[in-house]
Amino acid sequence: MTIELMDTTLRDGEQTTGVSFNESEKLAMATMLLEELKVDRIEVASARVSDGEYRAVQKITEWAAKKGLLDKVEVLGFVDGRTSLEWIQSAGGRVINLLTKGSLKHVTGQLGKTPEEHVADIRKVLQAAEEMDIDVNIYLEDWSNGMIDSPDYVYFMLDQLQDSTIKRFMLPDTLGILNPDQVKEFCSSIITRYPNLHLDFHAHNDYDLAVANVYAAIKAGVQGIHTTINGLGERAGNAPLASVVGLVNDQLGVKTNIEEAKITKVSQLVESFSGIRIPTNKPLTGEFVFTQCAGIHADGDNKDNLYFNRLMPERFGRVRKYALGKTSGKANILKNLEELGIDLSSEEMKKVTERVIELGDKKETVTTEDLPYIISDVLKSSSIKEHIKVKNYSLQLTKGLMPLANVSIEIDGELHQETANGDGQYDAFMHAIWKIYEKLGKNHPVLEDYIVTIPPGGKTDALVETVISWEFKGKLFKTRGLDADQTEAAIKATVKMLNLIENGNLKIIN
Structure with a gap:
């Protein structure tokens, strides 16, 4: 048995508070998800959101069409006649994930309609989609509450739509309220009643049960699971793809098409684009888990x-x-x-x-x-030789002008001096160092990440720790600086980095 994984980082993941991906970032993530990670499907946007979202979908669908992957690209759409369908078709898409109501409370309270009226509206969208050659999957929004409070409504919806052109029925725990026992019971009851439907399960992590609920859904017999990279998503997020892959492969003994070796790379890319750091103890992808x-x-x-x-x-x-x-x-x-x-x-x-x-x-x-x-x-030995020493530096910050650094360093006893501007004082310092390196024909690393840890409580005299990640000749390594001043701490970390490279003492961290 192979479980189909649909990743919704680019849609539900982008609903994480403070996260917004631009067009180029969405395209980069889409290509890595489909080509390198081998995710089965990706949900890339919501229809009608913005002009930027439209352009992002255009870029992704244009690329996917060239690669023969267009059927794997999906867009969330709404029960609005032809409006969402036309938006998706115009953007180059051909799969809609139609957002319908999975609980009686949502139908009557949000739409102000009867179940029969809602089904009639859905049928109009299905007919239009068939005319436009657009495939339809269907979300039963708030399905979890529907199964708790109004199961007859859920069964009515499925009874009415089971013989339609819908390819997948997607069961979301929209508010993250279910536990594994409920997930297994509810999924099993639907699978027993509708054995010919393709069912996806969409978990949310409000009780920290998303991955456990995925386990229960697969045990019940669902064919598809929805994930996000790093567990991004609304409120507490969705089921993290990495955890789901480990669970499926090792605990359930079923298969996925995921290339496990690419998980870390994709995870770090999404961390960079989202600005949401991966917790150091995050299973499989956190810095400390191995x-x-x-x-x-x-x-x-x-x-x-x-x-x-x-x-x-x-x-x-x-x-x-x-x-x-x-x-x-x-x-x-x-x-x-x-x-x-x-x-x-x-x-x-x-x-x-x-x-x-x-x-x-x-x-x-x-x-x-x-x-x-x-x-x-x-x-008291010379196991570390300081080939490079910073002799002097002057950092200037003036309102209305770019920061300026004047730096003097000693390399194997020879003094070199340069001046440079930058976006900040440390950036100006680094530009001056690299100008010296360029004159000497020396290769230098690329700064990959920069973390500053300042003790809480406003202790201005406390030490600041700066940890900088560098990439040099395919190796990723970190150096640390400690000082009462943030820029001084960063400079100490930088000098340590320069000497590590000169001494050849590097260690790959990922």
């Missing part, structure tokens, strides 16, 4: 992979890591030193372990990239 923290775990992995499970990081384009902190033992540090190619004696290892634990007690973050500096400090 990281062992306790020293006993690293020791067990060294001996016989005792703390591995079926969710191997390599499946999702990831690598296993071992955290450094106060719960770290010698095994964690050994794992990280292996990555760096550094060997220490037993006595040296003891001293380094004590320092890592000491830093962890102070709530300081310790990364693999920090280890050579810690070793150098603890052992």
